Amino acid sequence: MPQTGPVTTMTRDEILEKIRDILVDALAVDDDEVVPSATLTGDLGAESIDILDITFKLEQEFGFKIAQGELFPESMMQDEEYVQDGKFTPKGIDMLKQRVPHFDFELLEQDPSVENMRKILTVEALIRFCEHKLQAA
Amino acid sequence: MWIDRIVELERATRLVAIKHVSMAEEHIHDHFAPTPTRDALPVMPMSLIVEGMAQSAGILVGHAHDFAEKVILAKVAKAELSREATPGCTLRYTATIQSLNETGASTKGLVELIDPANGYPDGSPAQPEVIGEIDLMFSHLDRNLSGAEYPEENFVFSESFRTLLRSSGIDTAYPIP
Numbered sequence: 038m039p040q041t042g043p044v045t046t047m048t049r050d051e052i053l054e055k056i057r058d059i060l061v062d063a064l065a066v067d068d069d070e071v072v073p074s075a076t077l078t079g080d081l082g083a084e085s086i087d088i089l090d091i092t093f094k095l096e097q098e099f100g101f102k103i104a105q106g107e108l109f110p111e112s113m114m115q116d117e118e119y120v121q122d123g124k125f126t127p128k129g130i131d132m133l134k135q136r137v138p139h140f141d142f143e144l145l146e147q148d149p150s151v152e153n154m155r156k157i158l159t160v161e162a163l164i165r166f167c168e169h170k171l172q173a174a
Numbered sequence: 175m176w177i178d179r180i181v182e183l184e185r186a187t188r189l190v191a192i193k194h195v196s197m198a199e200e201h202i203h204d205h206f207a208p209t210p211t212r213d214a215l216p217v218m219p220m221s222l223i224v225e226g227m228a229q230s231a232g233i234l235v236g237h238a239h240d241f242a243e244k245v246i247l248a249k250v251a252k253a254e255l256s257r258e259a260t261p262g263c264t265l266r267y268t269a270t271i272q273s274l275n276e277t278g279a280s281t282k283g284l285v286e287l288i289d290p291a292n293g294y295p296d297g298s299p300a301q302p303e304v305i306g307e308i309d310l311m312f313s314h315l316d317r318n319l320s321g322a323e324y325p326e327e328n329f330v331f332s333e334s335f336r337t338l339l340r341s342s343g344i345d346t347a348y349p350i351p
Contacts, residue, residue: 063251086248086249086278086311086313089248089277089278089311089313090251090280092275093272093273093275093280096273097272097273105275105276105277
C-alpha cells in the first residue's frame with residue numbers, strides 16, 4: 038500500500054527493501070539482482086523510460102515529490118557549459134555534485150566521460166537519494 | 175482508431191472508452207482464419223486490445239495538458255487478459271492516471287467485456303465483466319532524455335483522434351498544435 042506522506046523513520050535496510058520491490062516490479066529483475074553495487078542501466082537493464090517509471094514509484098512508495106532532474110540530471114547533458122566532447126567539464130562536475138549529491142563521484146573524477154554516468158547510477162545511489170529526501174522531509 | 179467513443183472523461187484523472195467488436199473488421203477474418211483442421215475463430219487480437227487501452231490512456235494524458243504534448247506509448251508495464259472478445263461484444267476501457275509530470279505519465283487500466291450472450295432471462299442487458307488489466311507508461315516526446323527534436327506539429331493527436339473527440343462530445347475548442 039503506497040504511503041500517503043514522507044516516511045521519516047526508516048532504516049537503510051528498510052529503504053533498500055522498498056527500492057528492491059520497486060526495481061523488481063519496474064525492471065522485471067530477480068530480487069537477488071538488486072544489490073547496492075548494481076547499476077540500473079547496465080546490470081539491471083533499465084532504459085530511459087524506466088527511470089521515469091522508477092521516479093513515479095519512488096514518489097508513491099515514499100510519499101515525497103521528485104522534481105525533474107533531481108534524481109538524474111538529464112537536462113545538463115545538452116548544456117555545453119557542463120558537457121564538451123562527451124566529457125563533463127570541471128564546472129559540470131561541480132554542478133553535478135550540487136544537483137545530484139547521491140551519486141558516488143570517484144569514477145567521474147578519474148574519467149569525466151558522460152558514459153560513466155551509467156556506471157554511477159547504482160542502487161546505492163537510489164538508497165542515498167531516498168535517505169536525503171527522507172531526512173529533508 | 176481502436177476505440178469507438180469516449181463515454182467519460184475526468185480531466186487528468188479518468189477516461190472511459192468503448193469499442194464494439196464487429197465482424198465487419200477485416201482483421202477479424204484473419205484472426206484466426208480457418209485451417210484444414212479447424213473452423214475460423216474470429217476474435218479481437220489481444221495486441222489490439224492493448225492498443226485500445228493505449229489510445230484511451232493516451233488521450234487522457236494528452237487532454238491533461240490540452241494536447242500540447244506529443245504523448246507516446248513508452249512501456250507496457252503490465253498486460254493481463256483472461257478472456258477473448260468475439261464479434262458482437264463490447265470492450266470497455268477504463269484508464270486512470272497514476273502519476274503525471276512534465277516528462278510523462280503512468281496509467282492503470284481496467285478492461286471489461288460486455289457479452290450480449292450473457293444478458294439476463296428478464297431481458298436486462300449483460301453487465302460488464304472484468305477481463306484484464308493493462309498498465310502503461312507514456313513519454314512526452316519533446317522532453318525526451320536524448321534532447322532529440324521533433325516537428326512542432328502534434329502528429330500524435332492526428333485528425334482521427336480529433337474526430338473521435340468531437341464525436342464523443344469532448345470540447346476541443348482549444349486548438350491541438
